[in-house]
Amino acid sequence: MDIIRNNHYVPRWYQKRFLSTKQSSFYYLDLSPEEIELSNGRKIPKKSVQWPFSPSQCFYQTDLYTTFYYDFLNDEIERYLFGTIDNAGSKAVKAMVDQEFSELHANFSNFFEYMDIQKIRTPKGLDWIRSKFPKLTHNGLLQEMQNIRLIHCTLWTESVKEIVYADNSEFKFIVSDHPVTIYNSACPLNSRECEYPNDPKIEMKATQTIYPLDSNRCLILTNLDYARNPKLPDPKAYRINANPFRQPLVRIDNTICKRKLSDEEVVMINQIIKFRAKRFIAAEKKEWLYPEKNINLSWTDLGKSLLPPIDELHHYGGEIYVGYKDGTSSYHDQYGRTEKEADYLNKAPRKGKVGANEPCVCGSGKKYKKCCRDKAEDEKPSSSVLSIRERNLRFFHIITKILNINEDSDWNNIRRNLTDEKIADIHRAVAMLWPSETDLMSLLPRPDSKVVRALYIGILDPRVIYKNVVSFSLFADEILIQSPFLNANIMNKDYSPIDNPGQYRQETIKNLTFLIELMPLIESGQVNLIPDPCIFNPVLRRQVMEEAEKRLGKVELDEKSKEAMETLVKEDFERFILSLPTENLEACIKHVRPGISDKDLKNLLECVKKKN
Numbered sequence: 001m002d003i004i005r006n007n008h009y010v011p012r013w014y015q016k017r018f019l020s021t022k023q024s025s026f027y028y029l030d031l032s033p034e035e036i037e038l039s040n041g042r043k044i045p046k047k048s049v050q051w052p053f054s055p056s057q058c059f060y061q062t063d064l065y066t067t068f069y070y071d072f073l074n075d076e077i078e079r080y081l082f083g084t085i086d087n088a089g090s091k092a093v094k095a096m097v098d099q100e101f102s103e104l105h106a107n108f109s110n111f112f113e114y115m116d117i118q119k120i121r122t123p124k125g126l127d128w129i130r131s132k133f134p135k136l137t138h139n140g141l142l143q144e145m146q147n148i149r150l151i152h153c154t155l156w157t158e159s160v161k162e163i164v165y166a167d168n169s170e171f172k173f174i175v176s177d178h179p180v181t182i183y184n185s186a187c188p189l190n191s192r193e194c195e196y197p198n199d200p201k202i203e204m205k206a207t208q209t210i211y212p213l214d215s216n217r218c219l220i221l222t223n224l225d226y227a228r229n230p231k232l233p234d235p236k237a238y239r240i241n242a243n244p245f246r247q248p249l250v251r252i253d254n255t256i257c258k259r260k261l262s263d264e265e266v267v268m269i270n271q272i273i274k275f276r277a278k279r280f281i282a283a284e285k286k287e288w289l290y291p292e293k294n295i296n297l298s299w300t301d302l303g304k305s306l307l308p309p310i311d312e313l314h315h316y317g318g319e320i321y322v323g324y325k326d327g328t329s330s331y332h333d334q335y336g337r338t339e340k341e342a343d344y345l346n347k348a349p350r351k352g353k354v355g356a357n358e359p360c361v362c363g364s365g366k367k368y369k370k371c372c373r374d375k376a377e378d379e380k381p382s383s384s385v386l387s388i389r390e391r392n393l394r395f396f397h398i399i400t401k402i403l404n405i406n407e408d409s410d411w412n413n414i415r416r417n418l419t420d421e422k423i424a425d426i427h428r429a430v431a432m433l434w435p436s437e438t439d440l441m442s443l444l445p446r447p448d449s450k451v452v453r454a455l456y457i458g459i460l461d462p463r464v465i466y467k468n469v470v471s472f473s474l475f476a477d478e479i480l481i482q483s484p485f486l487n488a489n490i491m492n493k494d495y496s497p498i499d500n501p502g503q504y505r506q507e508t509i510k511n512l513t514f515l516i517e518l519m520p521l522i523e524s525g526q527v528n529l530i531p532d533p534c535i536f537n538p539v540l541r542r543q544v545m546e547e548a549e550k551r552l553g554k555v556e557l558d559e560k561s562k563e564a565m566e567t568l569v570k571e572d573f574e575r576f577i578l579s580l581p582t583e584n585l586e587a588c589i590k591h592v593r594p595g596i597s598d599k600d601l602k603n604l605l606e607c608v609k610k611k612n
Helices: 012-016 076-098 101-120 123-132 138-147 153-157 224-228 263-276 299-306 310-315 388-403 411-416 420-433 465-472 501-524 538-551 559-578 582-592 598-611
Strands: 006-008 026-030 035-037 043-045 049-053 060-062 067-069 072-074 160-165 181-184 207-212 217-222 280-283 320-323 329-332 453-456 478-482 527-530
Touching: 012 076, 067 138, 076 101, 101 123, 101 153, 123 138, 181 263, 181 299, 207 263, 207 299, 217 224, 224 310, 263 299, 388 420, 388 501, 388 527, 420 501, 453 465, 465 478, 465 501, 501 527, 501 559, 559 598, 582 598
Parallel strands: 453 478, 478 527
Antiparallel strands: 006 060, 026 049, 026 280, 035 043, 067 072, 160 217, 181 207, 207 217, 320 329
C-alpha cells in the first residue's frame, strides 16, 4: 500500500462545498508568493493567483501528518485518524446546513468535534501548538494535537449559533487555509492576541467564531453576553463559566437561520477570513479573493456583519432542568453552570479611580501601582470575584469563629474541643469558598516579568512546610502551595469530611496547624494557598490519575528524602495509635502481644492515655 504523503489539512470534500456544479476548479491565491531568481540575479515574486486549481491541488502539505520512525514513514494519522474524522465531519456539516433535527441530533457533537480538530490540524494550528511546546518533535507535535483536539467544543455549543446566507449576494464565501476563523473586535490585527500563530481566546466575551459551511452558508458563533450587548465595557474579559472541561447541556433546535446578507456583509466576512488566513485562500471567482477592493472598513466595523439579530436571542438564556428515570435531576443555567451562582463570592465593582498606593482591586494585597495598574486587561486576574488570597483570609476568619479562637486561646483546648460538627463545618466552608465550577484559571496570577513565582510541590505537612517555604522565599516573590484541605464537592459521601467527619480528626488538626503557620505569609501576599486544580477539571484529574498509574512503583526517593519521610510517617502512626478508642487500642495491643496479662494491659493503657 502506498504511503499518503500529500496531507490535505482542509479536506477535499469540504473544499468542494465552495464550488458550484458549473465549475470544478478554484482561483487559488498565495498571500506570500515565493520569489523566482532570474538569470540576471533579479528576484520577482511568483504569480500569486493560480487557476485552474482543483481541490486535490489546494490546501495540502507534504508530510504534514506523516510520522517518522528511524527510516520508516507512517501515514496512520492521515489514513485512520483523519479518515474517520472527515467521514463523520462531512455528515455533521451537512446536518448543520440542512437543520434537519433527526440528523442534527445524531451529529451535533460530531460537528463541533470536527470544527475543533479542523482548527488545530492546519499549519497555523500546529504552529500554535509548537509555540506552546517548542521542544516537541514532529511526532510529539502530532500526538499533542490529538490530546487537545476537544478544548473548544463546550464553549462553542453554549454560544449563540447563527447560520447566515449569501444567496442574495453576488459575492460568495471564500475558503482559507485556516477555515475556523476567530474574530474579536477588541483585538486588532496588530494586537498581541492576533500575532501569528495566535488567535483571540474564545473564552473572551467578545470573541466570535466564523466557519463557512459552503459558498452560500456561514456559521457564526457568538458568546451570549456579547450578543446581547455588543458595547459591553470589558470585551476581553472571560465569559462566565469559561471552563471548557465539562459536559454541557444545550438545545440543538435554536440555531438562528433568518439573515440573508447583502453584498457588503458577505465581503466583510470574507475580509476577516482573508486577514486571519496564514497563506492561502480560494474561491470560485477571482474577484471574491479581493474583498478589500470593495470595502474600506476598520477592524471593529468589519465585525458588525457578525452580530446576530437581537430579536432572535429569546431562544437563548434561561435554565434547563432535567429529570431522570431513577428520580434524580440536574440543572444547567445559560452559562452551563450546574449550581446556582455563588453571589457571596462576588465583589462590588470599584467606583472611581483607584489610587496608586491603594490595595489592588484584584485582591493580591499589593499596592495598585505594583500590581495591576500597568498591565493589559487580559493579563490581570479577575477582580469581580474574591481572589485566592481573599478566600484564604475569609476561610481563616470562618475557622476562628468555628473554633472560637482569640488571642488568649490555648491550642491544646482548641484541639481537645474539635468536635465532629466543627470538623464538618470547617469543610463546609472549604466547599462554599471553592464551588466545583470555580474558574480557577481566571483567579491564578498571570505571568509577569517583574515577579518571580514558584510552585511548591513538596510535603504538605506543618512540621516542615514553614521551614521549606521561608527558606525558598529568599528566591521567589510569591509561592503557590496546594491547600491540604479536602473539598467535599467532588467526594463520595462515604468518604466526605462533611458526612463522615470523625475519619478526619487528625488530618484536620494537622491542616489547621498548617494554615495557622502560613497565615502571616498568606496575608502579606507572599504565599497563595491554591486548591487542587483537578477539583475543577475532570479531564485533568483523569489524565493525572493515568500518569500516576504509569509511575506506580517506579518512583524512588533518595536516602535523605526517605529518611525525612520515615520520621514523619512514624510520628503520624504514633499519633494514630495514641488517639485510638480504648477498645480498639486493647485489640491492637493484644494482636502485637498475644500473651499480655490484664495487669500489664491496664498499665500500658494508662501509659498511653497519659502520653496522649
